[in-house]
Amino acid sequence: MAITKANSLKGEIKVPGDKSISHRGVMFGAISEGTTELTGFLDGADCCSTIGCFRAMGIDISQDADHVIIHGKGLHGLKAPSQMLDVGNSGTTTRLISGILAGQPFVSSLNGDESIQKRPMGRIITPLTQMGAHVRSIKDNGCAPLEIGGAPLKAIHYDSPVASAQVKSCVLLAGLYADGVTSVTEPVVSRNHTELMLSGFGADIKSEGLTASIVGGPKLYGQKIEVPGDISSAAYFIVAGLICPNSDVLIKNVNTNPTRAGIIKIAQDMGGNIELLNERIVSGEPVADIHVTSSNLHGCEISGDIIPTLIDELPVIAVMAACADGTTTIKDAAELKVKESDRIATVTENLKNMGCDITPTDDGMIIKGGQPLKGTTIKTYLDHRIAMSFAIAGLVANGETTFDDESCCCISYPKFFETLSSIVNQ
Template identity: 55%
Template sequence: MKKIQHVSSFKGTLRVPGDKSISHRAVMFSSMAKGTTQIRGFLPGADCLSTISAFRRLGIEIEQSGDRVQVQGKGWYGLTEPSEILDIGNSGTTIRLMMGILATQPFHTVLLGDESIARRPMGRVAGPLRQMGARIDGRGEGNFAPIAIRGGNLKGIEYHSPVASAQVKSAILLAGLQAAGITTLYEPELSRDHTERMLSSFQVEVNSFAGGVNVTGGQELISPGEIEVPGDISSAAFILAAAAIVPGSYVVIEHVGVNPSRTGILDVLLAMGADLRLQNERVVNGEPVADIEIKYTPLHGITIEGEIIPRLIDEVPIIAVIATQAEGTTIVKDAAELKVKETNRIDTVVGELRKLGASIDPTEDGMVIEGPSMLQGAVCDSHGDHRIGMATAIAGLVAKGETAILNPGSIDVSFPGFFEKLAGLSL
């Protein structure tokens, strides 16, 4: 249990841990590349450590100390068949992207996760990979882990994804790199493009176009030598939220990734009236990076829907917290994807914020929040979901009295040292 007290203001300059999505891909792509890669700024959270563990068991030499990682890549066919099941813990990114990589390998692998992973849909990845020629099986006709894969002899396909998902897209693109011909994926809205950007830095030709992306098979990954991982904007979102809703606050978060496919949270804050700006904008390893400055100012409710949703799907829990302190009604639509995250985040966000006294109601594909609400301290539960744990902690900063967070350890998945960062800024 972690106890949170009301704070009077939030001030200071800090950095947040490395981007989780980029950290996963840095390890994966370096493992599949030819040459040695040094990774700086790696996120040493539980999910990313699961990726390192899995590739070690596939025969890749990886040294990791804090946020520094060295990977000895062996090329596409340097992996070896594991003698045991690969347990990827709670990491949806690890299991889905590895499905794409392992679909190219001419051996048998079984992927297993925790109870949360066992509930999350894998058919959205397994289906197109089967179309490419991989043999994939699992519970529920291959829709749920454990997932068994025997790959090799793939052919390129043209696939129209029903969801905008960077994990689905990445798995198909990775398989396509070792498939005969061209693999093309279309998606309904733009999803995160970290895979495309990083593959380019590994000298892979990726062709993005309006509505989709394609790759030609037979391409090798060549190590760029070094990769610098920027701060994770999904982690920065919680600090930004605290500064946005705690009166008198002023915070600067340095070296944050501001990839346009991830900056929906910034667009939402600005639309709600936040005093926010980017400073020192630059490009690092193909990824845009900046320092983010935010000052407290009163906010107002807005409607969040449509093509912006994939750019902020992980930030909806903390956006709901921000909305509890904004004047008027905030409506989140088109976010049914929240139901298949680490938890059903529509239900858990609504349930936990109601404990604190928020006026919030679920809808079929989102939620409706009325603000501002005078929150009262309560006992909340992360439900084993790092983003729910952090969202309720930020709500506790503006709630009267004391808020207790059950199962706070889940926060280490993406933000080790989260509570220490909050304490360093609290006044």
């Protein structure tokens, strides 16, 4: 794949279904009674890993592209898998399913690819152990593969040291199998898809300030869920429309949940022409069409409470910062180090290779923007968000931008390059 400079971007597009909601729809449907139907499901590798895990535990799931039907068997209907569960590249699958497995009357194990085997799982092992589950890192390094021995669970209050929807969701899902009320307090509120969706399935779940709590032992009932477009996928086209000249792009049907939509605020803070149209609620989630046009951008500081609302978008935000006048400083984002790659290092390396003045820090980066970028070969480190972010950088770079391996885009956006080419005018 080679990307060259675009003269403009014009058109109307739709992006794939929200990855977080797609994962949760399968999981919650599997442990509910009756049938759950998902439309707009993200047919990407990560979400298909979740389907595979629940099929391996006896759940009947049919899929036709973005339409998925899950025949749930209730909280206690899962069967012991006959072999190790394969979570692929998916951190969401790994951490959320661990909360469900912790409450089962059988021993299970799970593992994924090389990237998953490096990602920190101590952050879920600790609270699950406090609840009475038997969870261990098989290699004793705090990472997958994991072995989980289900056990009677006790409700706890957990003060999470990190703002992580995956950790919060893991504990709340384990709380479904515990007596009493299980609660999680975070340092900053993370995305709240679990709370919104579980409530729709019938759970007694509440959020107050920084704390989410759930009552154990509910009956969950299957739902019909329309999955909106993923703002993390829309982010690439938001940035592209802002930084490419003479551009006018409309991205239809995007999830604009405020716990996820920090990129919209930052784009506006940087001077971006971005507006939300046709705002509405779909299956409990706020949704809108996003309209962006070419903009003269300037640097800003990105830090504090907004970081969890845009953590997955920071690689493409860094590209936007490279194209903005002045300095952009990203702070409080040490979580970037434990994603599919160390995204502080990978963003810094690739932007430097494109001619950007960028300095990595312990919890972010400092980007002095406004200088022309040049094409190079992007080292993706098999990280889908790095590959797609630097495809967008290639649209404004002189020369040709290529990739050592762009196939990783299939993790979250199998048709990314097809969508991009549909709006690019060379």
